[in-house]
Structures are given as structure tokens and as C-alpha cells.
Amino acid sequence: xxxxxxxxxxxxxxxxxxxxxxxxxxxxxxxxxxxxxxxxxxxxxxxxxxxxxxxxxxxxxxxxxxxxxxxxxxxxxxxxxxxxxxxxxxxxxxxxxxxxxxxxxxxxxxxxxx
Numbered sequence: 001x002x003x004x005x006x007x008x009x010x011x012x013x014x015x016x017x018x019x020x021x022x023x024x025x026x027x028x029x030x031x032x033x034x035x036x037x038x039x040x041x042x043x044x045x046x047x048x049x050x051x052x053x054x055x056x057x058x059x060x061x062x063x064x065x066x067x068x069x070x071x072x073x074x075x076x077x078x079x080x081x082x083x084x085x086x087x088x089x090x091x092x093x094x095x096x097x098x099x100x101x102x103x104x105x106x107x108x109x110x111x112x113x114x
Contacts (some may be wrong), residue, residue: 001074006014008027009024009027012028012029014025014090014100015029016029016031018085019031021033036072037071037072039103040071040102041100041102042098042099042100043059043069043070043071043098043099044069044070044071044076044079044096044098044099045057045067045068045069045070045096045097045099046069046079046083046086046094046095046096046097047094047095047096048086048087048090048093048094048095049092049093049094049095052090054095056068056069057083057086057094059082068082068083068086078098083096
């Protein structure tokens with residue numbers, strides 16, 4: 001069943017209220033807490049492996065696919081149990097990669113300027 005625009009707006013408002021410091025802008029819930037990492041110098045990513053190659057692991061939150069990527073060790077440790085469960089459910093090997101090369105490819109400014 002498809003939700004009506006009114007139902008969607010109500011769902012987004014509820015989600016924004018649950019997050020606390022969030023608001024709905026142009027049909028999107030915007031949650032902008034302060035960043036807590038001074039500089040991201042490494043990313044950890046969980047990758048599944050099968051006969052055809054590799055793929056980034058992900059999990060679902062509602063209708064959203066969330067890649068299993070961490071920028072700090074606290075978040076990394078939170079993802080390890082989910083990776084173990086995914087490996088068991090899929091019957092696939094899951095590898096944890098640490099990516100440390102950093103190259104700023106593009107800066108996107110507010111207002112759409114890139």
C-alpha cells in the first residue's frame with residue numbers, strides 16, 4: 001500500500017521529533033548534530049566475497065539501505081556483530097577493509113555550488 005502525501009509528511013515529522021534536533025526540509029528529514037571527528041584519516045568497510053567478486057555490505061533501516069562503513073573505532077565495533085550475523089545468514093565470507101589513502105576529489109558547497 002502506498003502512503004498518501006499527508007501520511008508521508010506525518011511520518012517524516014514523527015521521525016524528526018524522535019531524532020530530537022532534526023527538522024523536515026523539502027520532504028527530507030535533516031539531522032545535523034555537530035561532527036565529532038576532527039579529521040577522517042581512515043574508513044573501515046565490510047565487504048562480502050563470493051565467486052563473482054566483492055561487494056560492500058549493507059543493512060536496512062526502514063526503506064533505506066545503509067552501507068556498513070565506519071569512520072571511527074567506536075562505530076566499527078558496533079558494526080562487527082551485524083557483519084557476523086550477515087556472514088552467517090548469507091553463508092559468505094565477510095572481510096573488514098581499512099582504507100587509509102585520502103584524496104579530496106570535490107567540495108560541495110551549500111546552495112549547490114561544486
